[in-house]
Amino acid sequence: MTKRLFIKTYGCQMNVYDAARMAELMAPLGYGPAGSPEGADLVILNTCHIREKAAEKVFSELGTIRRLKAARARQGGRMIIAVAGCVAQAEGAEILERAPFVDLVVGPQAYHRLPEMVARAAAAESRQVLDTSFPAEPKFDYLPETSATSPVSAFLTVQEGCDKFCTFCVVPYTRGAEYSRPAEAVIAEARRLAAAGAREITLLGQNVNAYHGAAPPNGSNDGGEWGLGALIAALARIPGLDRLRYTTSHPRDVDDGLVAAHRDVAELMPFVHLPVQSGSDRVLAAMHRRHTADQYRCTVERLRRARPDLALSSDFIVGFPGETEADFRATLDLVRAIGFAQAFSFKYSPRPGTPAANAADQVAEPAKVERLAALQSLINEQQRAFNRSWVGRVLPVLFEKPGRHPGQLVGRSPYLQSVHADVSAERIGEIIPVTIRGAGANSLAGAVLEREVPHSAREDAHQGTSLAVGAPRAEHLI
Numbered sequence: 001m002t003k004r005l006f007i008k009t010y011g012c013q014m015n016v017y018d019a020a021r022m023a024e025l026m027a028p029l030g031y032g033p034a035g036s037p038e039g040a041d042l043v044i045l046n047t048c049h050i051r052e053k054a055a056e057k058v059f060s061e062l063g064t065i066r067r068l069k070a071a072r073a074r075q076g077g078r079m080i081i082a083v084a085g086c087v088a089q090a091e092g093a094e095i096l097e098r099a100p101f102v103d104l105v106v107g108p109q110a111y112h113r114l115p116e117m118v119a120r121a122a123a124a125e126s127r128q129v130l131d132t133s134f135p136a137e138p139k140f141d142y143l144p145e146t147s148a149t150s151p152v153s154a155f156l157t158v159q160e161g162c163d164k165f166c167t168f169c170v171v172p173y174t175r176g177a178e179y180s181r182p183a184e185a186v187i188a189e190a191r192r193l194a195a196a197g198a199r200e201i202t203l204l205g206q207n208v209n210a211y212h213g214a215a216p217p218n219g220s221n222d223g224g225e226w227g228l229g230a231l232i233a234a235l236a237r238i239p240g241l242d243r244l245r246y247t248t249s250h251p252r253d254v255d256d257g258l259v260a261a262h263r264d265v266a267e268l269m270p271f272v273h274l275p276v277q278s279g280s281d282r283v284l285a286a287m288h289r290r291h292t293a294d295q296y297r298c299t300v301e302r303l304r305r306a307r308p309d310l311a312l313s314s315d316f317i318v319g320f321p322g323e324t325e326a327d328f329r330a331t332l333d334l335v336r337a338i339g340f341a342q343a344f345s346f347k348y349s350p351r352p353g354t355p356a357a358n359a360a361d362q363v364a365e366p367a368k369v370e371r372l373a374a375l376q377s378l379i380n381e382q383q384r385a386f387n388r389s390w391v392g393r394v395l396p397v398l399f400e401k402p403g404r405h406p407g408q409l410v411g412r413s414p415y416l417q418s419v420h421a422d423v424s425a426e427r428i429g430e431i432i433p434v435t436i437r438g439a440g441a442n443s444l445a446g447a448v449l450e451r452e453v454p455h456s457a458r459e460d461a462h463q464g465t466s467l468a469v470g471a472p473r474a475e476h477l478i
């Protein structure tokens with residue numbers, strides 16, 4: 001009998017990737033996906049610890065799951081509850097103590113041991129299982145191969161952990177030291193994803209452009225390492241992979257190889273998420289970001305020279321300890337100077353165990369609220385202007401899934417904008433030129449002009465342009 005597995009994922013794309021791998025790990029043990037936690041045999045909360053009250057949110061969610069576990073027990077069943085992800089890593093034994101009904105806690109670097117841990121938890125009626133170690137052997141060596149079906153747009157973790165130790169950030173403590181997977185393993189996983197239906201892959205890492213994986217044997221730089229640029233160039237040659245992206249990068253690690261990839265690799269999408277956090281050199285130094293505002297501007301210029309249509313996104317923190325009004329104005333100046341297609345901004349929140357949490361000069365909440373509103377209004381203005389600039393023009397859209405209305409699909413432009421259009425469902429997985437008719441703050445709406453083309457013309461188009469039709473059963477080409 002199939003057992004039912006429910007995974008609830010919070011936070012970043014890497015958690016989404018980890019959730020998929022956990023599901024694959026459990027499949028051979030008879031666990032199939034469940035749409036809800038009610039009546040599930042195994043519930044995994046895959047948690048995020050990046051910002052405020054993360055642990056409290058997990059404990060509140062656990063309260064709900066506890067009631068479902070009790071209901072399951074009344075029916076004579078057993079629900080195993082697991083807490084995974086970065087809160088598991090940070091809180092560890094504390095979770096088992098505060099929530100004794102939790103069966104196991106597993107950190108992000110130890111989840112390849114999940115099957116064995118679940119078996120132990122299932123065998124012992126009362127004993128709780130904890131593994132928040134950073135094993136010497138990388139978990140990737142123990143994960144099963146990615147499965148036979150893939151979303152149109154898939155994630156692939158190539159790098160994990162961080163050695164930068166920005167003074168506000170928990171990542172170096174929860175995800176551990178920087179580690180890059182060997183290029184050969186990444187290429188093999190990308191090939192499997194492409195064969196399983198992926199048209200686009202987003203390479204993931206907490207510091208993805210610090211990637212320095214072992215070069216494949218018998219290839220360029222055999223015995224040495226590849227940077228992210230070389231890896232991207234190799235992945236672009238995989239048949240069927242039309243689009244590549246990467247996230248999240250650090251301004252300090254934008255090297256010449258990566259800039260060259262933006263110039264030379266058509267499959268690398270013209271969109272970069274490059275967090276800057278602040279436009280003030282004083283604050284950047286206190287954050288231990290290792291670059292100045294001017295160095296960030298220069299990095300963006302290098303990238304834009306290589307790929308003139310490059311669109312940028314960023315992360316910002318307002319109200320970092322010691323941030324003055326003048327510091328904050330420098331952030332607004334930087335935003336005006338760069339021009340972002342989108343960006344995320346947060347109020348600083350002290351994370352226990354990080355250096356900035358103990359700083360004496362914390363910024364008062366009202367100032368944080370005010371600065372966040374001012375920054376977000378500027379960013380939203382830029383995002384709307386960027387989106388509006390596409391009205392009346394054509395964008396190649398990779399359609400990924402059904403939209404909100406019947407007959408509608410939603411996909412992404414090269415610049416990561418969501419685009420809605422009336423397209424039939426069997427064209428999910430195709431890249432189709434769409435004339436943009438309307439622009440909102442967060443998405444675009446467009447129209448596909450249908451026209452029958454002979455098969456041979458479709459073939460030519462497939463080979464000749466990056467607007468290639470992805471799905472083999474494609475009926476039309478525009």
Ligand code: 5AD
Nearest residue numbers: 168169275315316346347348349351
């Ligand atoms: N407070 C506020 N924002 C934070 N981030 C990380 N740590 C904190 C914190 N303590 C933000 C940063 C980072 C993004 C993922 O989350 O902007 O780039």
Ligand code: SF4
Nearest residue numbers: 162164165166169171
């Ligand atoms: Fe955190 Fe990114 Fe700084 Fe690493 S580089 S410590 S992940 S903010």
